Amino acid sequence: MRQVLVAGGGRSGRAVARALAGRGDAVRLVDRRTDAVTEELAALGVRYAGDLSELPPDVDLVVTSPGWPPTQPLLADAGRKGVPVVGEVEIAWQLRDPAVPWLAVTGTNGKTTTVGMLTAILRAAGLRAAEVGNVGPPVIEAVVDPPEPYDVFAVELSSFQLHWAPSVAPAAGALLNIAADHLDWHGSLPAYANTKAGIWGRGASVAVVNADDEYVVRLAGALPPSARVVRFTLGEPAAGELGVRDGLLVDRAVAAAGEPLIEAREIRPPGPHNVANALAAAALARAAGVSADAVAQGLRDYRPGAHRNVTVARIDLGGGAQVRLVDDSKATNAHATAASLTSYERVVWIAGGLLKGAVAGDFGGLIGRVRDRLAGVVLIGRDRAVIAEALRRHAPDVRVIDIASAEHRGMAEAVDVATDLARSDAAARAGEVVVLMAPAAASMDMFRDYAERGRVFADAARGQDGARPE
Known part of the structure; x- marks a missing residue:
């Protein structure tokens, strides 16, 4: 009987604990939550091991949550002791x-x-x-x-x-x-x-x-x-x-x-x-x-999922002028955002959040490619200053507005400001301007996840004067 330590009690951790215990392995679950072992898992013999930073001496295999890096203390200790560490996908493959x-x-x-x-x-x-x-x-x-x-x-x-x-x-x-x-x-x-x-x-x-x-x-x-x-x-x-x-x-x-x-x-x-x-x-x-x-x-x-370059509202200004509001909350890095920005001719860009280690230099190529498309940029989130610095270097003539408000208030304010910029630019051009929320950043500084960020954006977009929801 293998002694297996499952690190992390999320959905994948519970699933692998269930599968291995059902096949006769002795399974212990590591998690901060003391109630991580459900009644179903307990009935299969899965035991709660606590929130460990060192590997117990009798463990044959560690199955980790995918989000745990190799530097996490428990996993690093397993590596030092020569105990294999794999993920749920590896067990599924086996x-x-x-x-x-x-x-x-x-x-x-x-x-x-x-x-x-x-x-x-x-x-x-x-x-x-x-x-x-x-x-x-x-x-x-x-x-x-x-x-x-x-x-x-x-x-x-x-x-x-x-x-x-x-x-x-x-x-x-x-x-x-x-x-x-x-x-x-x-x-x-x-x-x-x-x-x-x-x-x-x-x-x-x-x-x-x-x-x-x-x-x-x-x-x-x-x-x-x-x-x-x-x-x-x-x-x-x-x-x-x-x-x-x-x-x-x-x-x-x-x-x-x-x-x-x-x-x-x-x-x-x-x-x-x-x-x-x-x-x-x-x-x-x-x-x-x-x-x-x-x-x-x-x-x-095929029907695209939510928050992936989805038009959520339009505002018809007459005379050929139009504002379109687009939710691409799934664009959580510069590469994804570049693909989104280059899909439109004229854009007011809402950006910012958690940059996951990215620095201003990582945005230079993106901004250089799209600066002629930008009617303005509205920045939100914890790391917005990084994007602001990249804009100062590579698109100094583009108007940038900084929104300091946190959580949902910040997004609602950003949509108001971005829509006003887009209205003015669309009227002057007698064409379409897209308010694009493609943040190039993760969402957890202001929202639970990218889906909540997209929903808050969409609600604010559909609430703009004259907006026609889609």
Whole structure:
């Protein structure tokens, strides 16, 4: 009987404790909450171990919450003592049915959208697909106790999950992009990027590679010669790639001449970054044998999740002038925000929050690309001064308004100010100006999570004078 210590009593921790105890392991749960062991877990023999910083002497395996970094005292102690530390995804991989393939997605941005697109494609092909991982149910729940038999898993994996999943090798894995993120957890950009490259199973998986991202291409160059690589690009595809030809998504990985999939204008949400996400989803599905017709139907069926570049209200000012208010609360870093900002011609940008270790220099490239689009910037949140400094350096002529109010009041004030700026600019131009809440930062300084931040923004947007909710 293995002695297993589960570190963290969140949903994934409870799920893995349940699965391992049900298979005969002696399981103890570490958590600050003394009630972390539920009645169900207690009935399976799971015991509460307390809030430990040192490893007990009899532990054979530690299964950690994905958010716990290797420097966390308990995990660091396990490392010093040579006790293996893995995550819930690794345990799910060990317990999986090898006949059910995993199609997996990671990247700094676009993971959730791509997995949603992939799931819709798989279901359009008539497959029973489970959408699991980083934002869905823990993978182990679908592996161990599925509500129905599954044919395939569409798995979203964060860098944290991949770090603690050393043997996972999906049938096909897509790396969408790499930009500085979570450096406070990983310690450096190379460490973060190399962890992300684990999605390719160290050459054992079909590696779906974004040919337009230099860092991803460089990582793919380290794959063994035997690895099967499928690239995607927003440009004309070369042989073996998926890309865009005359406004049409085309697959030259399966059909050398290029098999048409779907018109780029049909992809939702709009924007080049979402066309890239659709290409990645198509590449994964095609690697699993899905037809071109099912790819097209699935992409048409896909409905974007909330807080991802969603128009929540419009204000018609007459004479061709219009203000559109857009919620992209899911844009929690500069890379995601760049994709959002470049989707619109004229923008009042609401930004700020917790920057997760980012500094002013990390925003220089973004601001340099979009400064001519900016009708103004409204800054909120704890780390707003960092973005303000980047704006002073790279867009000194853009008007910047600082909102010091905390929590919901700050967002409501920001929307009022941003909408007034957008009204003036739209009237002067007789065109559309977008109030875009794409914060380039995490939300927990002012809100419970990015979803609450998006809801508060949407409520304030729909409450503006003359606003027509959407």
